[in-house]
Amino acid sequence: MVVLEASLATCVGRSISVRHSPISYLSREIVNSRVWLFIKEIFMSKTENKTLKSESTESTNESPNSVKDLSELGFDENLDGILKSLKEPSGLILVTGLSGSGRTTTLYSMLQELRNDSRKIFTIEEPIHKRIDGINQTELEGGDGLHYSAAIENALKQDTDVIFIGEIRNLETAEMAIKASLSGHLVISSLQTKSAPDTIARLLNMGVSETNLSQALTCVINQKLLNRICDRCREVDKKVTPAHLAKFGFKKEHLKNINAYIGEGCDACDQTGVGGHIAIHEFIKISEPMRNAIRNSWPLEDINRVAVENGMRTLRQSGLDRLAQGIVSIYEVL
Numbered sequence: 001m002v003v004l005e006a007s008l009a010t011c012v013g014r015s016i017s018v019r020h021s022p023i024s025y026l027s028r029e030i031v032n033s034r035v036w037l038f039i040k041e042i043f044m045s046k047t048e049n050k051t052l053k054s055e056s057t058e059s060t061n062e063s064p065n066s067v068k069d070l071s072e073l074g075f076d077e078n079l080d081g082i083l084k085s086l087k088e089p090s091g092l093i094l095v096t097g098l099s100g101s102g103r104t105t106t107l108y109s110m111l112q113e114l115r116n117d118s119r120k121i122f123t124i125e126e127p128i129h130k131r132i133d134g135i136n137q138t139e140l141e142g143g144d145g146l147h148y149s150a151a152i153e154n155a156l157k158q159d160t161d162v163i164f165i166g167e168i169r170n171l172e173t174a175e176m177a178i179k180a181s182l183s184g185h186l187v188i189s190s191l192q193t194k195s196a197p198d199t200i201a202r203l204l205n206m207g208v209s210e211t212n213l214s215q216a217l218t219c220v221i222n223q224k225l226l227n228r229i230c231d232r233c234r235e236v237d238k239k240v241t242p243a244h245l246a247k248f249g250f251k252k253e254h255l256k257n258i259n260a261y262i263g264e265g266c267d268a269c270d271q272t273g274v275g276g277h278i279a280i281h282e283f284i285k286i287s288e289p290m291r292n293a294i295r296n297s298w299p300l301e302d303i304n305r306v307a308v309e310n311g312m313r314t315l316r317q318s319g320l321d322r323l324a325q326g327i328v329s330i331y332e333v334l
Contacts (some may be wrong), residue, residue, distance in 0.1 A: 078283040091218030196222040214294040230275035233266035280318035
């Protein structure tokens with residue numbers, strides 16, 4: 001294989017020692033035979049993926065079982081909508097939230113779900129946070145000339161079903177993600193935004209085509225992490241009265257069934273009262289009214305109104321659900 005690679009590299013005028021930028025070559029004179037040969041190559045984290053007549057992917061040592069199942073992430077009534085979106089052959093799925101919101105966990109769970117569905121997946125990450133068997137994962141490194149746009153262009157030339165783009169940070173990457181989804185690929189990516197409606201408004205403010213975005217976008221998930229009350233030292237928070245809960249919007253007839261809890265602190269949680277984290281979510285499944293709002297570049301407040309009218313529960317409502325379930329304290333949703 002090394003001899004063949006050296007011969008191919010010589011024919012196309014490339015040193016085999018240069019492996020840090022994407023290439024594509026078309027050459028006639030290959031190993032003394034007159035043939036057309038299209039080579040597609042991109043720097044991979046596990047192996048270089050060369051499309052001749054076949055391709056190979058090395059397995060990693062890390063088990064895919066280290067990635068959480070989507071059903072474990074607390075999506076509740078939104079889980080079915082997310083799974084249906086992942087089964088779509090094409091479209092753009094966005095997972096959003098501020099820094100430290102758990103987006104990476106959700107994104108890798110989605111990749112694991114798609115991997116179980118036997119689709120060919122190509123990722124473009126900066127950096128790779130987890131390695132998953134059977135997925136072509138590409139890592140971008142600063143200063144090496146391999147940018148998102150070039151990597152996406154290469155991904156579009158691969159025989160792939162799903163393209164995962166680590167994060168959309170600028171107009172160029174946003175337009176490439178939309179282009180990929182409109183060309184028949186399922187594209188998954190993320191942005192740093194404070195709400196699901198704000199994600200749509202931000203893309204429009206970037207300058208993406210309203211028509212293309214309305215056609216490409218499948219769903220938007222926004223999330224935030226809250227501190228979960230430690231199960232070992234959870235107690236009723238006697239400082240919180242029904243009057244306090246009523247101010248949060250709980251109906252009077254429901255107050256008798258709701259207790260606010262708090263973690264008092266114990267050895268199991270190092271006296272913090274916290275037993276890990278739990279995510280709260282907003283989920284927008286793009287409906288025709290929302291597509292109309294996007295096509296007409298409506299302002300954020302109108303996008304938010306359409307989202308709520310079409311079933312989106314806000315982060316605050318999701319947090320209050322966790323409060324009523326006794327999972328988080330009232331101080332997490334103030």
